[in-house]
Amino acid sequence: AQKIxxxxxxxxxxxxxxxxxxxxxxxxxxxxxxxxxxxxxSGEMIFLIYQGSYDQQNATEGRYSLNFQKARKSANLVISxxxxxxxxxxxxxxxxxxxxxxxxxFGKGITLSVRP
Amino acid sequence: KAGVTQTPRYLIKxxxxxxxxxCSPISGHRSVSWYQQTPGQGLQFLFEYFSETQRNKGNxxxxxxxxxxxxxxxxxxxSTLELGDSALYLCATRGLANTGELFxxxxxxxxxx
Numbered sequence: 001a002q003k004i005x006x007x008x009x010x011x012x013x014x015x016x017x018x019x020x021x022x023x024x025x026x027x028x029x030x031x032x033x034x035x036x037x038x039x040x041x042s043g044e045m046i047f048l049i050y051q052g053s054y055d056q057q058n059a060t061e062g063r064y065s066l067n068f069q070k071a072r073k074s075a076n077l078v079i080s081x082x083x084x085x086x087x088x089x090x091x092x093x094x095x096x097x098x099x100x101x102x103x104x105x106f107g108k109g110i111t112l113s114v115r116p
Numbered sequence: 117k118a119g120v121t122q123t124p125r126y127l128i129k130x131x132x133x134x135x136x137x138x139c140s141p142i143s144g145h146r147s148v149s150w151y152q153q154t155p156g157q158g159l160q161f162l163f164e165y166f167s168e169t170q171r172n173k174g175n176x177x178x179x180x181x182x183x184x185x186x187x188x189x190x191x192x193x194x195s196t197l198e199l200g201d202s203a204l205y206l207c208a209t210r211g212l213a214n215t216g217e218l219f220x221x222x223x224x225x226x227x228x229x
Contacts, residue, residue: 037220043222044223097216102171102218103149103164106159
């Protein structure tokens with residue numbers, strides 16, 4: 001079974017600073033994908049970044065980067081130059097990529113508040 | 117390009133009633149998944165449909181059901197509502213990229229009184 005762990009309490013960061021949101025995972029699947037989603041108060045889950053288990057390099061998407069440490073089973077999200085609009089819930093998720101199904105297993109999420 | 121559309125956005129029901137939620141996927145997306153989000157349990161997978169067939173199912177009682185139509189639109193139904201069914205119900209469609217990221221709607225917030 002797949003499991004995602006996000007244990008940080010609410011996180012605070014000053015505007016324009018960088019912040020790291022932690023995620024550890026557990027799976028017996030050899031091939032898997034790791035995702036980060038942002039959920040603002042509107043409720044919509046917004047896809048941020050993806051890392052495949054066999055990807056050699058850490059994924060980056062604009063101000064988002066994923067610090068992937070496979071041996072430690074961690075996939076931390078780094079947000080650089082934080083903006084007020086980054087205040088939201090952030091979810092780490094995993095999917096088994098060997099099958100055709102789309103099921104994602106989510107962590108409990110982390111609340112990020114950006115201070116002006 | 118229109119996103120995932122869920123209706124209704126908000127609804128209030130009483131215990132014992134039933135509810136139907138609708139999801140219109142992004143054009144061209146054929147896989148539709150449903151998730152339940154509660155403060156206590158977080159995001160939990162309900163089921164996934166692809167080409168009108170249920171492809172995967174989560175660990176929910178039979179009161180939760182769904183279906184998909186030929187135009188890929190999907191509905192989920194919850195019968196005999198319980199207080200614990202109060203939640204945000206999110207629909208997601210799978211993108212065409214190999215990464216398989218999901219695109220979510222804004223959800224239907226159900227309150228059961």
